Amino acid sequence: MIMTIQANATNPLFNDNKLKLGIFGYNGNGPQMTAALERFVAEWPRSRNLAALAAELGFEAVVSFAVWRAPIDGDGRHLANREFEAFSWCAGIGAAVDGPAVIATFHAQLTNPAFVAKAAATIDHITNGRVALNIVAGSSRHAFGQFGRDIEDPATRYAHAEEFLEVLKRFWVEQDEFEFTGRFYQVRKGVSLPKPLQAPHPPIMNAGLSDRGRRFATRHADLVFTLLRDQEDSWAPQIAAYHNLARTEFRRDIQVWTHGYVVIGDTDAHARAYLNSYAEERADPVWVKAWVDELSEGMPALRPEQLFVMRRNWAAGGGFELVGSAETVARKLIGLSAAGLSGFLLTALEPEKMLRRFGAEVMPRLEQAGLRRAAHALIKGPVG
Ligand SMILES: Cc1cc2nc3c(=O)[nH]c(=O)nc-3n(C[C@H](O)[C@H](O)[C@H](O)COP(=O)(O)O)c2cc1C
Structure with missing residues (x-):
């Protein structure tokens, strides 16, 4: 028997929009690694207002990131280090903004299941059942260093993240005290109240991309993230491979999402020119190099042309390229949905401008294609 996705009625991640949408990374400065002055800088009112704008458009998700500090050595003042802690930020956003799910990102190794069980339950109560968790298995040497930890x-x-989830779920569902003795965790007389509102527990997101990461994601996550490239014929088989893995190995249904940067211009050429201006001419070479160097630690050396493409992609914001006229951007999203994609996390250098334009020019096309209901027609979960 295949376990169908747990469709918690309060959580918009399970609404009936065919293509779900979210924003990513605005508890920090957003993922664009550029020195462009017009870039987003994380201030509380600005990030709250941005989430409110996403809610107005009927978006399903506001996803935080957890990087803790940038991998740039010797420059503590660099803007890239700026980031609000994800659980606190999600609690604030969830209290201030009704509508989207708030997704708190954390590294299994840098926290503890007893803490996360309560933090998530707290946000679930604050938001009337709209929290979700993005569990990261942790690969940033710099983030771990300031916790006095080495990466594994x-x-x-x-294996550590797997045991973390096992213990976390015990805290969420066990009605009586429980004991746990594992490789990474020991729990003596474990209790966590209140339980989250979402039963049996809030949804889990994971973006593991390696073979091991994909197995973890398809086994444990409701929202699984993949990295898609611009070759259209690769989308459907890649997405289907995740569903097949989840179904055949773990008897589960999942949603497959991706993320990427958005530039909408009057024409494709205008959009591309703007992309080049912030991601090439005004890229922050120190930030991009430090990031890519850390990501590629222990990996085989990249050829210069591969390195160029990777650095340019990260300067632009990372992930899929949604760049062009509104028509082009909508066409790509409609194609991704036809290939089986469940959701897309958007990022942009100036996310407010992008979201306004996206709402005015791209959303009507998605609605017309039957991928989304108009924001005001969305089925909302029960309130109060
Ligand atoms: C949409 C998305 C969000 C992610 N958020 C974070 C994050 O906030 N912090 C982090 O350290 N890693 C983050 N990651 C990294 C993944 O959890 C994962 O470690 C990475 O994709 C590499 O896969 P692997 O662990 O299987 O090698 C994110 C990845 C994606 C695609």
Whole structure:
């Protein structure tokens, strides 16, 4: 028997929009690694207002990130280090903004299941059942360093995250005291009240991309993230491979999402020119190099042309390229949905401008294609 996705009625991640939408990374400065002066900088009112704008458009998700500090050595003042802590930020956003799910990101190794069980339950109560968790198995040497921790090898880090989830779920569902003795965790007389509102527990997101990471994601996550490239014929088989893995190995249904940067211009050429201006001419080479160097630690050396493409992609914001006229951007999203994609997290250099334009020019096309209901027609979960 395949376990169908737990469709918590209060959580918009399970509404009936065919293509779900979210924003990503605005508890920090957003993922664009550029020195462009017009860039987003994380201030509380600005990030709250941005989430409110996403809610107005009927978006399903506001996803935080957890990087803790940038991997740039010797420059503590660099803007890239600026980031609000994800659980606190999600609680604030969830209280201030009704509508989207708030997704708190954390590294299994840098926290503890007893803490996360309560933090998530607290946000679930604050938001009337709209919290979700993005569990990261942890690969940033710099983030771990300031906790006095070394990063683990890939197999150990996913075994660790797996045990973390096992204990977390015990805290969420056990009605009586429980004991746990494992490789990474010991719990003596474990109790966590209140339980989250969402039963049996809030949804889990994971973006593991390695073979081990994908197995972890398809086994445990409701929202699984993949990295898609611009070759249209690769989308459907890649997305289907995740569903097949989840169904055949773990008897589960999942949603497959991706993320990427958005530039909408009057024409494709205008959009591309603007992309080049912030992601090439005004890219922050120190930030991009430090980031890519850390990501590629322990990996085989990249050829210069691969390195160029990777650096340019990260300067632009990382992930899929949604760049062009509103028509082009909508066409790509409609194609991704036809290939089986469940959701897309959007990022942009100036996310407010992008969202306004996206709402005015792209959303009507998505609605017309039957991928989304108009924001005001969305089925909302029960209130109060
Ligand atoms: C949409 C998305 C969000 C992510 N958020 C974070 C994050 O906030 N912090 C972090 O350290 N890693 C984050 N990651 C990294 C993934 O959790 C994962 O470690 C990475 O994709 C590499 O896969 P692997 O662990 O299987 O090698 C994110 C990845 C994606 C695609």
